[in-house]
Amino acid sequence: MTVLSLVIFLPLAAALGLAAVPRAPRRAVLAAWIGTSAVDLALVAALWIRYGTGGGAGSDGIAYEENARWIPSVGAGYHVGVDGLSMPLLALTALLFLACAVYSVRQEHRLRAFAVLFLFLETVCLGLFAALDLLLFFVFFDLSIVGMYFVILLWGHGERARSALTFFLYTFLGSLVLLLGFIGLYLGADPHTFDMVELIRRPPLDGSPGLAALTLLAIGIGLGVKTPVVPFHTWLPPAHTDAPAAGSAVLAGIMLKMGTYGLVRIAMPMLPDAWRRYAWVPLVIGLLGVLYGALVALAQDDLKRLVAYTSVNHMGYVVLALGAAGFSGGTAARELAVSGAVTQMVSHGLVTGALFLLCGVLSDRAGSYAIGRYGGVARGAPVFAGLTAVAAFASLGLPGLSGFVAEFQIFTGAIGAGRAGVAAAAALSVLGVLVTAGLFLRVLHRVLLGGPGELTGRVTDVRRPELAAIAPLLVLSLAVGVAPRPLLDTIAPLSDAVVALVAR
């Protein structure tokens, strides 16, 4: 068992341990939960440091690879590894789960079960980002849906049963379509295999463009539902609105990335012909998501729904960039676009995770997300106001914070590739930056600033655990925004490789 498998399954082991001790005292549960997540984060950080110094990487840029027999009859194995795409996302996952654990220190309702479920989800998410086998990927993909269903159902509020069911059925249906696509890849490969590395080395369905297109369609829909792209996004707002804060943070911060991660990891390199031929589809859908998500968010009066729609906007940039990478044009520019897409995944995880935890603070104090019922919160809760302002500016792409680094690369890469149509689409998507600015300023104005509102008096400032959970996310966003090289240098080989693979 390699250290990577240890990283993946350590939380699960802790979850099983916790589950086995029915009357564990509260403090012990918390200690076990936070401790496990912290150790896992430290391990991932160590992996990254070693990876960054060139340790452990194989010839194809994959490090810490492990390939064990699992279901040999269908060519599926327990194959995991780490490259420039997985590394940042693994780190993000470990960090965000730790933040959620710290944030949940004051959780009253069924803490032990909550911890068990989150530790289970941590393993699932880590496993997904490390999986190098389609079937393994799919198992983690589906388990994430199951886990999140219970998080919303058991710890949510509002119409949680309905939202949880919508979430489950919608994304589960999506995952079934995804499975069809995977089976298409499996059958198209010669010899039949689910192994990603093999499938990338020899793209399946090379000679049959029709089948490749259908397979891409299935994979695209399956991943698009998860991302989510317009018009498959409507499960997201209710799920977020009714999920607990930590659940929302994980759902938006990590699980949405599974969709775009799959596009970069599976769709683009395994079906390069089809991706190139239909690159306009993600381009247009991405543009649609950017503008549509931003405009719909602008009209929201529920803070959590608003943040949920900005996720549609932000993930739209990722999809747009990946579409732009499928066109011919300047290689350096397209590499920049892919690098921007991956950066956006990380940035969105940090910033939106923080925003949802901040929403949780608001709901914890006053029980409402209605923007109109607050106002002037900055007076009684200055630290909360400061954190929210930083998160909002990070989300609207202010330079010096991570969102800018991502979006600048996406715009510059997509416009810079030199194709008039792509440049026009990307130039239009720049307008999204203005709309997001408008909507976040509206939030700042209506919630934090101005005169006091109906619920303002109940909003007390952030408590220490909340601060300890949220501040590191924003500090990292600042770090990425000011000195992006450590992150970008990790991503760069991957983005170069993806662009080269798509161009095959």
Place this chain on the structure above:
Amino acid sequence: MIWALVATPLLAGGALLLCGRRADRYAPRAGVAVAAAVLALAVAAAAVRPRARFRFLPGWDSGLAVDGLSAAMAVTVAAITLAVLLYAAAGREHERAGVRVGVGDNGGGGEGEVREARFFGLMLVFAGAMLVAVTATDLVLLLMGWEVMGAMSYALIGYWWADGGRVRAAGVAFLTTRAGDLGLYAAAGLAVAGTAVAGTGAAGAGAAGAADGGAGPGAGALLLGGLAGTGEPWRDLVAAGIVVAALGKSAQLPFSFWLSRAMAGPSPVSALLHSATMVAAGAYLLLRLRPLLDATGWAGPLVAWAGALTALLLGAVALAQTDLKQLLAASTCAQIGFMVLGAGTGAVAGGTAHLVAHAAVKSLLFLCAGAWLAVLGTKDLDGLRGAARRHPVVGVAFAAGALALAGLPPLSLWITKDSVLAAARDVSPALYVLGLAASVLSSAYAAKALLAVWRPAPEPAPEPAHKPEPEPGASSGERVGALRVLPLPVLAVAACALGVLGLPGVAGPWRRALGVPGEHGPDASELAVSGVLAAATLAAVVAFAGRRTAPIASAWAFGWLGLERAVDVVVVRPVFGAARVLAAFDDRVVHGCVRGVARAGPWAAGLAARRVEVRVDGLVAAVGRGARRLAVLARRPQTGQVHTYYAQAAVLLAALVLIAVLIG
């Protein structure tokens, strides 16, 4: 050293912001000390000309450098920041004891003191961002400084955030300038595309890239120096994006209105925002990218006309104002218009000199206005009658600034403006005439302001009836503190004397420093014409206004040309409308479809249960029923009685016989 220059204000400002209220006590002193250090660094950098090259994004060259133009800008920024922070730090003692007037406690027209760490932190980050923008050698860092500056201006304009109106004003300012900034975002991508088109040997970019260790051919695509060498047709688009961004930041037409809203901030903010930072950035960028404007052919004239028209129309707007700060704000637009005109017509040295001199003039005027606002509680021109006489030091300083603004010889703006106009005359006589008309207007509004504060107050001087609700800490008759006055004479001297940048002995080295040794200044006749015009206008305004200060211009000019309302009607409302419609569409149609599909499931199940199942089941049941009926029928003959069996057998036999006979 370049790192120290930009990092010092940014880090110090960030630290002050992080410490928050705990640092309030030390913030004024710390802020001034940091600003002084930054000024020292800027002066040293102007002498040493440091440069740093690095890659912010892997594969793309970035850098910070101090050349002639950025040296001038950096020193100006640092000096004005120091003056403004000194002014702010010299607030009255009782705030130091903890009476907080900043947060929302002050009324509509009032002006509280700004002594909190938040203020000094934001101001330092603001200045630091400007320093990044003026020393950046590539589009990434430029855009970073550029946008952070915008965000800081948001925070500073909305500094008294409990007042919803001020927050809205801050939002208008941020969104308007950001709308322009989108041009820079696009320009970066377009530059990359253009460099790829121009091929590996792309003029400036390729050379710069090669000099940096020769990575990929396009590594230098984002360098400002290479933009003029980008390939067609991308170069035109790059220029368009940059022009839009610069006009937006500089509050030129049609973006001017945001500067009016920016007045909602504290006076020291206005003093910094209107002089050396923010609005100056747009003019700076156009001056810096003069080669790009030249290369396109159309961008230069476009920019020149935009600047000249802004100078004229916003001059008229300034003249129509009845509020001192609004007057000064409109005059800022107009004066920046001259710089933009200079950038468009190739007067780089003249435009830069005008920028530097105007920075001193305008920060001085805003600080004077702020000083009066703080002690008199009004910025209304009528309300300020006699203010200069009651506070003579401030009054004299204000007079020096206003006369310079009027373009009166031999003060600074007279020469620098003429340097710009000289270049305009070379390009087009129409531009020159427009510029002259605009300078007449600037004399007129400067005279109006001057007159307003120096006219004797009506006897006796009671509390002005129109005075807005009195704000805490501002009482009539209170003296402007001595420390607070300190920066004013210095700025006044600078405002008067910076015209030397256009004088023959100094102009030569100045032009060489800016890399435009061939530029020529105004000749004597031009100087004479504009000087006489300025003096005559001043005299005329004083003479005519002796009786009555009638606003000459229409409500249109008073309302800043109705630009904000136009934007509201044409852009803002449609966008909000579209947002609401789309949100409803998303809810009802998109999610409605999903709900429909979800409902279709149970419905189909119900259908199957009720109809299909019933039919299938019914068929089965019917078969059963039929069989039962047959069985009942079949049981009937079986009576168990022999005579009936015989009878049945006889009937059957008879039937058989009958059939046999019939067939046979």
